[in-house]
Amino acid sequence: MTYIIKGETGDWELVIGLEVHAQVISNAKLFSGAATVFGAEANTQVSFIDAGFPGMLPTINSVCVEQAVRTGLGLKAKINKRSVFARKNYFYADLPQGYQISQFDLPIIGEGEIILDLPDGTSRTVGIERLHLEQDAGKSVHDQHPSKSFIDLNRSGVALMEIVSKPDMRTPEEAGAYLRKLRAILRYLETCDGNMDEGSMRCDVNVSVRKAGEPYRTRCEIKNVNSVRFVMQAIEIEAKRHVEVYESGGDIVQETRLFDPSRGETRSMRSKEHAHDYRYFPDPDLLPLEFDDAFVEAIRATLPELPDEKKARFVETYGMTGYDAGVLVMEKETAAYFEEAAKGRDGKQVANWLITTLFGGLNKKGLSITESPISPAQLGQLVDLVNDNTISGRLAKDVFEIMLEEGKDPAVIVEERGMKQVTDTGAIEAACDAVIAANPEKAQDVRDGKEKLIAWFIGQVMKATQGKANPGMLQEILKKKLLG
Amino acid sequence: MTSLLDLSLAEARDGLRAKDFTAVELTDAYLGMVEKHRGLNAYITETPDLAREQAKAADAALAAGTAGAMAGIPVGIKDLFCTEGVLTTAASHILDGFKPPYESTVSANLKKAGAVMLGKLNLDEFAMGGSNQTSYYGPAKNPWKAEGSDADLVPGGSSGGSAAAVSARMALAATGTDTGGSIRQPAAYCGITGIKPTYGRCSRFGIIAYASSLDQAGPMTRTVRDAAIMLGSMAGFDPKDSTSADIALPDFEAALTGDIRSLKIGIPQEYRPEGLDPEINALWDKGIDMLKAAGAEVVDISLPHTKYALATYYIIAPAEASSNLARYDGLRFGLRVEGKTLDEMYARTRAAGFGEEVQRRILMGTYVLSAGYYDAYYLKAQRVRARIAEDFRNAFKTVDVILTPTAPTPAFGIGANMDDPIAMYLNDVFTVPTSLAGLPGLSVPVGLSSTGLPLGLQLIGRPFDEETVLRAGDVLEKAAGFSAVPSLVKG
Numbered sequence: 001m002t003y004i005i006k007g008e009t010g011d012w013e014l015v016i017g018l019e020v021h022a023q024v025i026s027n028a029k030l031f032s033g034a035a036t037v038f039g040a041e042a043n044t045q046v047s048f049i050d051a052g053f054p055g056m057l058p059t060i061n062s063v064c065v066e067q068a069v070r071t072g073l074g075l076k077a078k079i080n081k082r083s084v085f086a087r088k089n090y091f092y093a094d095l096p097q098g099y100q101i102s103q104f105d106l107p108i109i110g111e112g113e114i115i116l117d118l119p120d121g122t123s124r125t126v127g128i129e130r131l132h133l134e135q136d137a138g139k140s141v142h143d144q145h146p147s148k149s150f151i152d153l154n155r156s157g158v159a160l161m162e163i164v165s166k167p168d169m170r171t172p173e174e175a176g177a178y179l180r181k182l183r184a185i186l187r188y189l190e191t192c193d194g195n196m197d198e199g200s201m202r203c204d205v206n207v208s209v210r211k212a213g214e215p216y217r218t219r220c221e222i223k224n225v226n227s228v229r230f231v232m233q234a235i236e237i238e239a240k241r242h243v244e245v246y247e248s249g250g251d252i253v254q255e256t257r258l259f260d261p262s263r264g265e266t267r268s269m270r271s272k273e274h275a276h277d278y279r280y281f282p283d284p285d286l287l288p289l290e291f292d293d294a295f296v297e298a299i300r301a302t303l304p305e306l307p308d309e310k311k312a313r314f315v316e317t318y319g320m321t322g323y324d325a326g327v328l329v330m331e332k333e334t335a336a337y338f339e340e341a342a343k344g345r346d347g348k349q350v351a352n353w354l355i356t357t358l359f360g361g362l363n364k365k366g367l368s369i370t371e372s373p374i375s376p377a378q379l380g381q382l383v384d385l386v387n388d389n390t391i392s393g394r395l396a397k398d399v400f401e402i403m404l405e406e407g408k409d410p411a412v413i414v415e416e417r418g419m420k421q422v423t424d425t426g427a428i429e430a431a432c433d434a435v436i437a438a439n440p441e442k443a444q445d446v447r448d449g450k451e452k453l454i455a456w457f458i459g460q461v462m463k464a465t466q467g468k469a470n471p472g473m474l475q476e477i478l479k480k481k482l483l484g
Numbered sequence: 485m486t487s488l489l490d491l492s493l494a495e496a497r498d499g500l501r502a503k504d505f506t507a508v509e510l511t512d513a514y515l516g517m518v519e520k521h522r523g524l525n526a527y528i529t530e531t532p533d534l535a536r537e538q539a540k541a542a543d544a545a546l547a548a549g550t551a552g553a554m555a556g557i558p559v560g561i562k563d564l565f566c567t568e569g570v571l572t573t574a575a576s577h578i579l580d581g582f583k584p585p586y587e588s589t590v591s592a593n594l595k596k597a598g599a600v601m602l603g604k605l606n607l608d609e610f611a612m613g614g615s616n617q618t619s620y621y622g623p624a625k626n627p628w629k630a631e632g633s634d635a636d637l638v639p640g641g642s643s644g645g646s647a648a649a650v651s652a653r654m655a656l657a658a659t660g661t662d663t664g665g666s667i668r669q670p671a672a673y674c675g676i677t678g679i680k681p682t683y684g685r686c687s688r689f690g691i692i693a694y695a696s697s698l699d700q701a702g703p704m705t706r707t708v709r710d711a712a713i714m715l716g717s718m719a720g721f722d723p724k725d726s727t728s729a730d731i732a733l734p735d736f737e738a739a740l741t742g743d744i745r746s747l748k749i750g751i752p753q754e755y756r757p758e759g760l761d762p763e764i765n766a767l768w769d770k771g772i773d774m775l776k777a778a779g780a781e782v783v784d785i786s787l788p789h790t791k792y793a794l795a796t797y798y799i800i801a802p803a804e805a806s807s808n809l810a811r812y813d814g815l816r817f818g819l820r821v822e823g824k825t826l827d828e829m830y831a832r833t834r835a836a837g838f839g840e841e842v843q844r845r846i847l848m849g850t851y852v853l854s855a856g857y858y859d860a861y862y863l864k865a866q867r868v869r870a871r872i873a874e875d876f877r878n879a880f881k882t883v884d885v886i887l888t889p890t891a892p893t894p895a896f897g898i899g900a901n902m903d904d905p906i907a908m909y910l911n912d913v914f915t916v917p918t919s920l921a922g923l924p925g926l927s928v929p930v931g932l933s934s935t936g937l938p939l940g941l942q943l944i945g946r947p948f949d950e951e952t953v954l955r956a957g958d959v960l961e962k963a964a965g966f967s968a969v970p971s972l973v974k975g
Contacts, residue, residue: 048586052811054579055566055588055690059726087807089853093826098810149826151815279853281862284696284804286726 003171005209007243012209014239015216016175017129017167018231020182021160022192023136023200024067030135030159031058031101038198042141042152050157052096057285060085064159065289067191068108068133069299071161074189074306075128077112079296083132085286089279094138094151102162104280107132108289114165114185115308116177117326126178127166136160161192167206167216172232179203179228180330184307188332196226203231205259207238209246217242218252222259222266234259238266310335318347327355334369340376341383349383357397361404373407374400382410390414392421395467422468428461428477431469435460436481446482454478488513489653493557493710494737496656500546500556507546507556510656511539511600514558517654518602521972524625526639526649528563529571530603538600545598554717555598560655562646563604564611565591565701566690570601574692575609575619578837579818588690589722590659590701597717602655606645609839610809611666611694614911616644617902618841626674626895627652627970631936637895640670640911646704647674653973657705657714661691663698664797665891665915668927671704672890672940675929675968677961678704679711680915682948683922684729687722693808695801696727698919708928708958712736715950731948739951740958745779747956750883754790755914764889764939767931771887771941774930774963775956783883787875792868793917798909799852799865800920805842806849812837844905873921876944885956886944888914890927894937914942924950926957930964938968 005012029036032049049056072079086104109131116124138156142149163182169175183194183201194201203226208219222238225231237259242252257266282288305313307329314325314335328351329335342350358379362372382403386396391414402413414420422428435457436443446453457478461469488510491499499505515532535558542556566572566584573579587595595601606624608616615638617623624645626637639648643660647670650658660667662680671678679702686701693699703714716736722728751772756765776782814820814833821836823829838846852861879886891911901908918925924947927940941960945953 051816053586053817054572054574054582054584054692054811055586055688057689057725059724089807089810091810091813091827091830093813093815096811096816098813099807277855279807279850279855279858281803281807281853281858284727285693 003173005239005243007247009247010211012239012243013212014170014172014235015167015208015210015219016169016235017206017219018165018169018175018178019204019206020163020179021202021204022071022163022186022194024064024133024159024161025191025193026061026063026067026159028061028063029157030061030064030133032157034157036158038200040154042150042154044154046153046156050096050153052098058101058283060286060289061159064133065108065291066299067159068131068161069291069296070189070303071163071186071191072109072112072131073296073300073303074185074191075109075112075114075131075163077128077131078110080106080108080110081291081293081296082106083108083289085133085283085289086280087283090276092137093149094140094153094156096138096153096156100135100137101283101286102134103132106288114178114181116174116181117311117322118173118177121321121323124174126168126174129164129166131161131163134160134162167219172235175205175235176228176232179231181307184330184332188304188306196228199226202226205231205234205238207235207242208252209239209242218254220252220254220266221256223256223269225259230259230261233261233264234266237264241266304332314347318342318351320348320351324351324355331369337369337372337376341380343380345380345383346387349387350380353379353383357400361400365404373405374403378403378409385410385414389421389423389470391419392467392471394471395419395421419468421470422465423470423473425473425477428465428469428473429481431461431464432457432474432478432481435464443482451483454482457482489517491656492707493657493705493713494707496557497553497555497713500542501551503546507539507542507600508536510556511535511558511602514602514653514655517652521627521652521654524627524648524652524654525622526606526624526645526652526654527560527603528573528575528606528621528645531570531601534570535600535602538595542598542600552597552717553713554594556600557598558600558602558656559594559714560602560605560646560649560658561591562607562643562659562661564607564661564692565659566692567591567601567604570604572604572692573621574611575607575621576837576839576842577620577819578812578833582818584690586690589687589724590691590718592690593718593720594659599717605643605649605655605658608642608644608666609842610692610805611642611661611663611699612805612841612845613641614665614669614908615896615898615901616641616670617898618839620839623898624648625898627972628675628895628937629971636898637937638673638898638900640673640891640895642666643670643678643704647671647676647678650674650676650704650706651970651973657703657710659701659718660704661699661701662915662919662925663694663700663801664919665912667702667704668915668925668940668942669891669911671927672929672938673895675938675940675966675970676704676706677708677711677926677928677957678702679715679926679950679953680919680924681715681719681950682729682924684727685719685924685948685950687720687725687728689722689724693804695804696808697804698801708926708954708961709737709740711926712740712954729948734951736950736954739955741955742959742962743779744775744956744959747780747885747952748883749775749780749782749956750785750879750886751782752785752787752790752879752886752888754787755888761893763933764892767939768887768889768941771930771960771964774960775887778959778963780956785879785883785886787872787879787917789868789871789875790917793872793920794909794913796865796868796872797912797916797920798848799861800869802845802849803852803862804849806846806853809838809842809846841905869920872917876917876921876923880946884946885952888942888944890914890940890942894933894935894939918942918944923947924953926953928957928961928964929966930960931966932968938966
């Protein structure tokens, strides 16, 4: 897949790298015992450590370390058994210590990779540069008072994993696929809930453009883009801006920008005079973070099957296409639903029902797979009813709609509403005879060679039987009666 | 009641247990001295009501037989330790009105052991200084005066209030903190004993940070035995401080066997620079002879990187301080000077709240960490620091303890050196290397200068070998027989 911006001076290629801040799933913060529940009342989840009180000291929460290692293993990355926490110094009202404890030159996780599944069925590997642990800052609230800002420190000190990709992406679609895949991996690992609406996964986008064969040009960083769609839009808009600047003889300056989706533009966030010198240095309050192979292996032993492996297994076991498998494994809940529904059944058929019918139905009702009124067993039963000719495929769709509304077993619905397929030859023959008798001219037309009209006859008989006639038998009987 | 005030901590402990007197009596005696010598400005905050309450509790515990090692001992707490519900200032304007809702681990340990808190002791602002003159609350004064002079002298610093209080019997003992010499140098200036333990021996939790990789709490007392007793109650592993050492706490007092036969004492040639006060040289030689006479073996050693220690310290300590002090921003506690913008509020608050020396060190620290200077200053300083530590490691392959002077001069006059920060920094020249190496260092009063001012010698030990340091210190103390007291105590 290629994505080229056609400029006046030729074709431009995009170079994209993403920095994702993923909030670690843990009960307590990275360096304090305070809780991390989202949406709590302002300043109720704050310890004196998080509030930067005099004499307070950080101590590492080992759960957060385990979660980072777990994520590193999920990204097939190098695990650094020795890493160092450093202070990133800057003043801001929601940064109580006056510095953020982060990792700088020695992060806990080194190089890894993510395999992207692209819509055209191809896949592409994007490198991970590093993952490091750091504290989140608090939140400034500017709209509660005419002249003052309010500060909520609930988020202050919450553990984040900053996951930095290599500049390996070349299209907005790849960036979207990267985010979706990273989110899937984090959710499989249960190290981050991946909820971009609540800010537990936030994305900074680095974009530059270049002509084919050129080295990288200057990049701009677009901060805090909070949905996959906005990430893709922001890339497109920023890349176009770069091309326009270059082609009008200008130069791009390295800077931080903000994406404004309502105006469809990016804006410069910080002027040069305010460029930060973060004065990173190793935090003297914390010893280097060290662990051994046994620690890593104990975590490895508890890793779940991850999306890529699951996808391969689905293709192999159920004979479905890579694309379908990719769709099913994107959310681990969907994959689990599928596997339960497919138990002892034709997986391909179940996958088809799931992807084309169930997804559509849930989507219409605004429900997620875990909220589905139809259980995996019920979806499987529906497939069974079609396969054993209890209902026709056409009626099965109706049964599905009723299931979606009522949540009943399909067999019960078929029984209650008399939707069982008619396979009694005599009954079908009688219905055919009645329709032929009522339409002698059309029957003659068929005999005279207008065989297409048979379909019309099928429709009439179906109507007469409320759709319950077995379509195969009906066609056979009609043909015999009309054409001999 | 003066007899009560003459008791050492060990003697007072024994007297309390023997019911010779009560903790309330002992506390009242000290509260009387606190009031009497208020002019020394040793205390920033006095807590007499709390002290009497704690003394009563100590008496009850003594009667019940549940008393801890420090039960009923009236101590002063350096005002760098956060004390729950009691004003804690770090001697800075910026912490105006700050009453911590928590207790530092060290002061909590002392409380648990039954100690009675008389109040919060004066210090250099944020422990930055060597003469107690940078305190927002004014300088504490040395109870000693040079013979024939009435001029006020500095008590040293930063734990100047602690040293002055113990020396003037306004506290039986006090806590200090030492980053580059802040326990040992004032102890020497005021004729008392002070030990900076190994980095990691005492928890830093709840101690207002100056330079995190160097700060260490320790006792300031009248005798080496007192220091051993009090250190045992202050120290210990604390899970709330990641740099606290998870190793067993020895019985420091039991280490004072009085026997230093065959102990190897190192004498570093680099601590005898040209131009060193002959009096200090002579005192050092006297100390060497005393240890020799007690059966120790004296060995000449070399600590070749000593000359870089002061410069290294004045890069690393301000670097850490510049970051540690960023939290004093006027937002959540202490002083706030309003401004039209957030940046203006920061600037006004910090300009008004921090004194000149603190501002100087924040600026130096910010500079050495800045892009383009980090490698040349901070990183290089860290490498030199490693060399200095290596010097000591090498030396301790052949010796058990090192003897040096504590400070290059006796106490100087209040007002001196105030316009010359470099001259002021030179007071730390003998104490800073130990701090950079994280080693235990003890200052013991050994003699008087020709002007009648106390002089101290420093004993430096291996990491977590405070026992040997205290044992040698105890012998040195006994041999020196230092019994002089400031005239205001005599009077």
